[in-house]
Amino acid sequence: MKLDILVIAAHPDDGELGAGGTIINEVNRGKKVGILDLTRGELGTRGTIETRAEEAEAASKILGLSTRDNVGLPDGFLENIREYQMQIIPFIRKYKPEIVLANAIHDRHPDHGKGAKLIVDACFLSGLRAIETKSESDETQAAWRPKSVYHFVQDRYIEPNFVVDVTESWEKKMEAVRAYKTQFDSPADSKEPQTAISTPDFIYFLEARAREYGRSIGVKFGEGFTTETPVGVKSVFDLM
16 A cells, blocks of 8 residues: 555654644545554553554544554664664555654654654665565565655644644544543543643643644644755745
8 A cells, every 4th residue: 555644653642643633634635644653652651552552543543544553662762773764664665655744853752853863764764775675475675765754843842844734624633632532631530640741731732832833824723844855846826
């Protein structure tokens, strides 16, 4: 299956939080979008590996994903090393995405910034024919390099290079976020320990950030992205 967009993210729920609206936008336009989670989120204070997997499956259906995979790298200990790069490259070559959406270049959680660099380098290395990988059926994979890698913004404020209007997809995005019932918007009487993202204040923060980015381009809600290379357009009228 060839994908138009592959979202590669450190943890289940990163893709929904940072790019959920953008994913829904593109699925509604007929694009094929998938998510590749690098870890299972096993160090999370709340929930379990099993509940996170169930929640990710539920969120995937809401987003309309074509596929979702998990590399199974160690949560909390991502590093930009050959061993991890070589586990990501087969997925890139399998799905041949035109665009990869990746973690924030720096953030509160160390896995996000480290994951961002790991993803960028894996995408580059995936395009080198001298690096050999095998498919699930033990066939040699062809080299493939995505045309672009864009980084969504997460907890820490980053001035975006461009903002996507997600006004029409906002409510559905938040439905996907809330599919992670063990993680977000926890009632005050929950027996689970409270975390930085489990209180209603975090949901308010998500909306405030989206409104801020949206206001910057004259719409209600926006998702911000950064890029290491210039974004090219054929006409200035392609820009809002």
